[in-house]
Amino acid sequence: MLIDIIMPALSPTMEEGGLTKWLVKVGDVIKSGDLLAEIETDKATMEVEAVDEGVVEELLVAEGSLGIKVNTPIARIRGEGDASAAPAPMPVSAPPVAPAIAPPPSAMQVATAPEPAIFDGPTTKTTVRDALRDAMAEEMRRDSDVFLIGEEVAEYQGAYKVSRGLLEEFGPKRVIDTPITEHGFAGLAVGAAMAGLKPIVEFMTFNFAMQAIDHIINSSAKVLYMSGGQISTSIVFRGPNGAASRVGAQHSHDYSSWYGNVPGLKVIAPYDAADAKGLLKAAIRDPNPVVFLEHEMLYGTEFDVPDGDDHIVPIGKAKIRREGSDVTITAHSRMVGHALIAAEQLATVGISAEVIDLRTIRPLDSDTIVTSVMKTNHLVSVEEGWGPMGVGAEVVAIIIDKAFDWLDAPPMRVHQKDTPLAYAANLEALSLPQVDDIVAMVRKACNK
Amino acid sequence: MAAEKAAAPKVKAQDIASREELLEYYRQMLLIRRFEEKAGQLYGMGLIAGFCHLYIGQEAVVVGIVAAQNATDTVITGYRDHGHMLAMGISAREIMAELTGRATGCSRGKGGSMHMFSREKRFYGGHGIVGAQVSLGTGLAFAHRYREDNGVSLAYFGDGAANQGQVYESFNMASLWNLPVVYVIENNQYAMGTAIARASAEVELYKRGISFEIKGEQVDGMDVLAVRAAAQKALDHARSGQGPYLLEMKTYRYRGHSMSDPAKYRPKDESRIVRETSDPIDHIKNLGLENGIFSEDDLKTIDAEVKAIVADAAEFAQTSPEPSVDELMTDIYL
Ligand SMILES: Cc1ncc(C[n+]2csc(CCOP(=O)(O)OP(=O)(O)O)c2C)c(N)n1
Ligand SMILES: [Mg+2]
Numbered sequence: 001m002l003i004d005i006i007m008p009a010l011s012p013t014m015e016e017g018g019l020t021k022w023l024v025k026v027g028d029v030i031k032s033g034d035l036l037a038e039i040e041t042d043k044a045t046m047e048v049e050a051v052d053e054g055v056v057e058e059l060l061v062a063e064g065s066l067g068i069k070v071n072t073p074i075a076r077i078r079g080e081g082d083a084s085a086a087p088a089p090m091p092v093s094a095p096p097v098a099p100a101i102a103p104p105p106s107a108m109q110v111a112t113a114p115e116p117a118i119f120d121g122p123t124t125k126t127t128v129r130d131a132l133r134d135a136m137a138e139e140m141r142r143d144s145d146v147f148l149i150g151e152e153v154a155e156y157q158g159a160y161k162v163s164r165g166l167l168e169e170f171g172p173k174r175v176i177d178t179p180i181t182e183h184g185f186a187g188l189a190v191g192a193a194m195a196g197l198k199p200i201v202e203f204m205t206f207n208f209a210m211q212a213i214d215h216i217i218n219s220s221a222k223v224l225y226m227s228g229g230q231i232s233t234s235i236v237f238r239g240p241n242g243a244a245s246r247v248g249a250q251h252s253h254d255y256s257s258w259y260g261n262v263p264g265l266k267v268i269a270p271y272d273a274a275d276a277k278g279l280l281k282a283a284i285r286d287p288n289p290v291v292f293l294e295h296e297m298l299y300g301t302e303f304d305v306p307d308g309d310d311h312i313v314p315i316g317k318a319k320i321r322r323e324g325s326d327v328t329i330t331a332h333s334r335m336v337g338h339a340l341i342a343a344e345q346l347a348t349v350g351i352s353a354e355v356i357d358l359r360t361i362r363p364l365d366s367d368t369i370v371t372s373v374m375k376t377n378h379l380v381s382v383e384e385g386w387g388p389m390g391v392g393a394e395v396v397a398i399i400i401d402k403a404f405d406w407l408d409a410p411p412m413r414v415h416q417k418d419t420p421l422a423y424a425a426n427l428e429a430l431s432l433p434q435v436d437d438i439v440a441m442v443r444k445a446c447n448k
Numbered sequence: 449m450a451a452e453k454a455a456a457p458k459v460k461a462q463d464i465a466s467r468e469e470l471l472e473y474y475r476q477m478l479l480i481r482r483f484e485e486k487a488g489q490l491y492g493m494g495l496i497a498g499f500c501h502l503y504i505g506q507e508a509v510v511v512g513i514v515a516a517q518n519a520t521d522t523v524i525t526g527y528r529d530h531g532h533m534l535a536m537g538i539s540a541r542e543i544m545a546e547l548t549g550r551a552t553g554c555s556r557g558k559g560g561s562m563h564m565f566s567r568e569k570r571f572y573g574g575h576g577i578v579g580a581q582v583s584l585g586t587g588l589a590f591a592h593r594y595r596e597d598n599g600v601s602l603a604y605f606g607d608g609a610a611n612q613g614q615v616y617e618s619f620n621m622a623s624l625w626n627l628p629v630v631y632v633i634e635n636n637q638y639a640m641g642t643a644i645a646r647a648s649a650e651v652e653l654y655k656r657g658i659s660f661e662i663k664g665e666q667v668d669g670m671d672v673l674a675v676r677a678a679a680q681k682a683l684d685h686a687r688s689g690q691g692p693y694l695l696e697m698k699t700y701r702y703r704g705h706s707m708s709d710p711a712k713y714r715p716k717d718e719s720r721i722v723r724e725t726s727d728p729i730d731h732i733k734n735l736g737l738e739n740g741i742f743s744e745d746d747l748k749t750i751d752a753e754v755k756a757i758v759a760d761a762a763e764f765a766q767t768s769p770e771p772s773v774d775e776l777m778t779d780i781y782l
Contacts, residue, residue, distance in 0.1 A: 006492070006493060007492075008489070008491070008492020008493065009491065009492055009493070009494045010491075010492060010707060010708060011707070011708035012497055012498055012499075012708060014708075032482070032485050033481075033485065033723075041708070043708060044708075044709075044710040044712065045710060045712075046704070046710040047710070048492075049485070049488070051485045051486060051488070051489040070492075070493075070494060071493060071494065147594070173594070178621065179617075179620055179621065179624070181617040181620065181621065183583065183613065183614045183617055184583050184586070184614050184617025184618050184620070184621060185583075185617070185621065186583070187580060187582075187583020187584050187586070187587060187614060187617075187618070188583050188584075188586045188587040188590055188618065188621060189587060190583075190584055190587060191524070191572070191583065191584035191585060191586060191587020191588045191589075191590065191591070191601075192587040192588070192590045192591045192594070193587070194572050194584065194587070194588065195522065195572075195587070195588050195591035195592075196591065197590075197591050197594060197595075214577060214580065215580065215583065215584075218575075218576075218577050218580065219575070219577070219580055219584055223565075223573070224779050224780065224781070224782065225558055225779045225780055226555055226558055226559040226560075226563035226565075226574075227555050227558075227559060227563070227564075227565035227567075227573070227574075227779075228553070228554065228555035228556030228557070228558050228559060228565075228779060229556070229778070229779040230554075230555070230565050230566065230567045231565050231567055231572065231573070232782050263780050264780055264781070266781070287782040288781050288782055
């Protein structure tokens with residue numbers, strides 16, 4: 001049996017190469033692993049090893065030849081001839097191609113169903129802090145695979161006291177204090193999630209999660225896809241995000257758009273306590289990795305929260321916080337509060353603003369925004385973080401794409417000034433979006 | 449001192465392994481060798497693309513360790529993962545088809561050489577970020593302990609990966625919490641083009657756990673029986689609740705770092721000398737033949753069987769279809 005040895009591709013980009021030297025001659029007996037020739041690729045000179053065994057029958061290309069196309073036969077060997085010998089390499093042909101059909105709609109899109117704006121059952125005034133704790137406690141009671149891990153979450157009861165009482169109820173097996181080791185404990189938690197556990201990873205603040213972002217994205221968000229659906233990670237990464245008060249540049253970063261950019265992640269940024277609780281419960285039950293962005297400035301604020309342990313808010317649905325007819329304001333997290341106050345003030349100058357609380361950044365509820373803009377014909381997006389490549393940029397792009405003909409004015413954005421956050425009180429206030437900034441931008445958008 | 453350097457054991461093969469075991473290790477190592485050679489050939493034909501890191505030369509490490517494992521133990525490694533997949537019993541067909549990016553691959557063609565998994569066989573990847581598998585593997589150990597399933601996590605990484613910070617974050621937590629994990633450093637003496645001494649202040653990597661109270665041992669990674677013995681000890685240690693254990697496997701990769709690396713940074717004869725003097729497959733072959741444990745004919749039968757498996761895998765990997773286009777948008781969310 002004669003076997004062709006072909007000019008191999010020895011780099012991802014090589015199309016042709018030179019044969020600098022033969023290391024065998026006609027009549028040589030070769031075994032797999034033997035060096036056959038030296039090949040000059042587009043990057044380097046490399047030695048080629050034999051895979052097939054036999055006797056060299058013919059060298060088809062002379063030493064020093066250049067420009068030999070990949071897959072051209074360069075030598076021929078006579079195989080041992082035993083029945084089990086490997087067949088000659090098949091000629092390279094294009095692999096069978098699957099029929100082209102239109103790809104399904106983007107994974108970003110979600111169907112929306114109406115959700116009641118007000119709760120009909122009994123409610124209790126609860127802080128966002130306690131609502132988050134209640135969500136974790138209820139889910140930990142419900143599912144023994146759920147555990148909480150992070151710095152100071154157990155004995156200290158949480159750097160912001162969010163995990164108060166959890167160690168006492170669930171013990172150190174399920175409420176775990178870590179060393180200060182974000183990269184390591186995030187990876188550990190993702191590994192535990194790969195094995196089927198459901199970790200809640202608390203970052204003292206999301207600023208420190210930059211040390212762990214490799215595991216959030218590369219290990220967690222991508223693993224379902226790159227394992228062809230075999231390995232999933234049901235995990236929640238949570239903690240305070242964005243600017244607290246006077247803590248300066250390194251402790252005041254809003255990561256909404258960073259995580260919102262990544263397929264495979266769900267990203268939630270709630271405003272009130274009811275959503276904090278209902279969405280955190282949904283996040284813990286979700287089989288996918290969820291980044292849950294809280295806001296330190298809201299932890300102590302009280303809101304009505306439905307009683308009982310079955311209050312779940314669906315991920316991927318925005319909420320109309322205030323109805324209006326002249327302009328749509330989108331916001332998330334703390335900026336929802338600012339937008340609601342701005343809407344009050346705008347009413348006094350005769351502008352009726354509709355305020356949409358995005359609640360989920362990914363998948364973004366574009367239907368609710370588009371429907372609203374088709375009614376109001378104006379859009380102003382508000383976010384605490386920087387403008388470039390931001391959440392507002394995405395909201396505006398969606399409107400340009402889906403509701404361009406309904407717009408009466410260019411969509412506008414309110415966001416942090418394009419600098420690291422200053423410490424000085426006056427500069428900090430100037431940098432972060434304020435109610436007045438929203439009012440001014442809406443008036444500009446509405447030309448009023 | 450916690451770490452120790454084991455003298456390469458010069459025990460008689462037949463005292464520590466049965467004929468069946470020796471032949472099985474020979475078979476598994478040869479399967480990895482022939483599989484990787486074939487992968488290299490398919491790469492040369494343009495059927496495998498991108499990065500492709502071959503395991504040739506290091507076969508004894510994974511085969512020796514898997515031989516000491518239990519059915520509950522889990523395995524995780526980096527991008528040089530084909531050998532680990534084969535040793536964990538994943539079919540050559542599925543692996544080769546993943547390399548060619550076909551629907552029949554273990555990740556349905558969506559992972560490629562560096563991202564292969566088998567939940568069924570408890571193989572958790574296949575990770576392209578150097579060092580990530582160490583934290584993830586520590587998490588697998590956390591899950592073994594949480595569930596009290598008596599399993600141990602085996603986390604493999606390279607001499608280059610051993611300089612990543614998260615390795616030591618993981619060592620600290622694993623030791624602090626007595627997690628059942630065996631860390632296996634496959635010290636093949638190079639991280640891409642960087643020889644270990646150019647990157648590591650301490651080149652005796654088995655000592656890297658000392659300040660975390662992790663016992664370490666240096667092992668001849670070219671000797672499958674030495675590997676198996678060390679792995680048994682390490683696994684017993686971890687399984688019995690005494691916490692992590694560190695094995696430094698001294699080994700060597702014959703080929704370049706990946707298919708496009710000519711490995712010109714190594715002394716001219718280094719690779720040839722290792723192949724001639726310490727090849728793990730020759731080692732077991734000579735051991736068996738010289739001691740009359742098995743015959744040339746026994747080996748010939750295995751050679752033919754392995755050749756057929758690899759030829760079949762290559763055929764399968766070339767004739768399987770690419771993933772259907774609607775696979776593009778699946779497996780993003782559950
Ligand atoms: C975080 C990260 N940095 C760099 C790389 C590029 N890279 C891939 S493999 C490698 C060398 C690793 O060597 P080693 O850990 O010794 O493993 P070996 O390849 O020898 O098996 C490098 C630098 C990477 N994949 N990930
Ligand atoms: Mg190495």
